[in-house]
Amino acid sequence: MLRKIPMLAMSIVVIMLVAFVFYQALNFFVSPLMKPGHPVYNIGLAGDTRVVSGTIVRQENSYLCKDVETVYQGPAPRELVGLTEKELEKKYPAEEGWSIKTVDGGILVLTRNVDDFCSLHRDYRHLGIYRNVLAVYQGPLGCDQKLIRLEEGKRMELLPEDLRKRLESAADLANVDPAAREELKYHLEFENEAMLNSMLENLDEVVE
Numbered sequence: 001m002l003r004k005i006p007m008l009a010m011s012i013v014v015i016m017l018v019a020f021v022f023y024q025a026l027n028f029f030v031s032p033l034m035k036p037g038h039p040v041y042n043i044g045l046a047g048d049t050r051v052v053s054g055t056i057v058r059q060e061n062s063y064l065c066k067d068v069e070t071v072y073q074g075p076a077p078r079e080l081v082g083l084t085e086k087e088l089e090k091k092y093p094a095e096e097g098w099s100i101k102t103v104d105g106g107i108l109v110l111t112r113n114v115d116d117f118c119s120l121h122r123d124y125r126h127l128g129i130y131r132n133v134l135a136v137y138q139g140p141l142g143c144d145q146k147l148i149r150l151e152e153g154k155r156m157e158l159l160p161e162d163l164r165k166r167l168e169s170a171a172d173l174a175n176v177d178p179a180a181r182e183e184l185k186y187h188l189e190f191e192n193e194a195m196l197n198s199m200l201e202n203l204d205e206v207v208e
Contacts, residue, residue: 141189
């Protein structure tokens with residue numbers, strides 16, 4: 001039994017030594033991208049912060065419908081490595097719709113705010129109210145940035161009561177509970193112009 005104790009101690013020492021060597025090798029060879037907490041910026045000789053080669057960059061488009069499309073995510077492209085924060089702001093100016101931020105995990109996010117809808121919602125149409133007249137907007141319900149046309153002759157007081165109430169509720173969509181919001185979308189939101197026109201034709205018969 002006494003003979004086995006030195007052997008056991010030696011085995012433990014060997015295992016610990018192998019584990020230490022493995023950890024050091026992993027720490028040396030694994031890409032910096034795989035290490036948590038990698039800095040977005042590095043301090044340069046002049047004291048300014050600059051993008052480093054190990055920085056993870058995500059470039060994305062943010063649309064009017066609030067959908068976000070990731071264009072790129074990966075190591076900082078060569079043209080960004082070494083840029084200071086001010087140089088980044090010059091390359092991606094706010095006046096052209098860009099915003100720059102860092103998020104948890106050290107990811108540098110470059111977001112372009114696009115004055116349009118995403119490919120999924122570009123053909124969407126929804127009904128709303130504009131100057132007391134039935135209006136057609138581009139995009140899903142709740143996105144009233146782009147007015148397409150007014151349905152002249154369809155003033156609010158001429159519309160069926162149930163449609164008027166839905167339009168009034170949709171005007172305050174942010175304060176509508178989820179179930180009611182889905183019901184409003186069912187009645188006021190259309191995936192394309194053809195579906196909208198079909199509904200308006202039926203409405204013509206009621207209004208006239």
